[in-house]
Amino acid sequence: MISKMNKLFLAYITFFSLVLLLMACSTAQEEVTRWYSLEQVATGKPLYAKHCAGCHGSNGEGAPNSDTPLPNGSYPPQPLNGSGHSWHHSLSNLEETIKKGGRHPGATMPSFGHVLNHEERITVIAVFQSFWSDKTYRGWLWRGGLD
Numbered sequence: 001m002i003s004k005m006n007k008l009f010l011a012y013i014t015f016f017s018l019v020l021l022l023m024a025c026s027t028a029q030e031e032v033t034r035w036y037s038l039e040q041v042a043t044g045k046p047l048y049a050k051h052c053a054g055c056h057g058s059n060g061e062g063a064p065n066s067d068t069p070l071p072n073g074s075y076p077p078q079p080l081n082g083s084g085h086s087w088h089h090s091l092s093n094l095e096e097t098i099k100k101g102g103r104h105p106g107a108t109m110p111s112f113g114h115v116l117n118h119e120e121r122i123t124v125i126a127v128f129q130s131f132w133s134d135k136t137y138r139g140w141l142w143r144g145g146l147d
């Protein structure tokens, strides 16, 4: 037979276990705050569709076999949806690529320095980052995406 004390003790233990479980769940699902606003994504969407989607895909899926170098050593259009390397580059690095074009000699990625101004380049980044999962976005932040 369980004594009154033991019952009380069990009730406490159950209560605190539940609290701990709830705390663990809420940390795991915590939303990450993105650096961009929904307005920036909305502004960038037509720019992305016009200037980027033709090569990188309307959802940033990239070209098939984007991992395989071309005969000249450059790469096909990379995925921008988080499945490729784009999340390895900081915001300023991504902007630099868009401004100056492909990094590898012979790359077909054009430079957009005279086509899109700084704010517009930032909004197309917001568009393709909106394709990223929270997990990818957290990984990017952890690697110093905003440094």
Ligand code: HEC
Pocket: 048, 051, 052, 053, 054, 055, 056, 074, 075, 076, 077, 078, 079, 080, 084, 085, 086, 087, 089, 094, 097, 098, 102, 103, 104, 105, 107, 108, 109, 110, 112, 124, 125
């Ligand atoms: C004519 C095709 C083409 C267009 C248009 C184009 N890109 Fe690219 N993009 C490429 C190619 C090819 C590469 C790989 C370049 C290399 O080998 O250095 C690339 C690479 C990139 C990278 C680096 C990705 C990584 O994983 O390192 C980013 C970021 C990028 N493009 C963004 C954009 C954005 C944003 C636009 C629109 C403003 C755009 N690109 C328009 C072809 C294109």
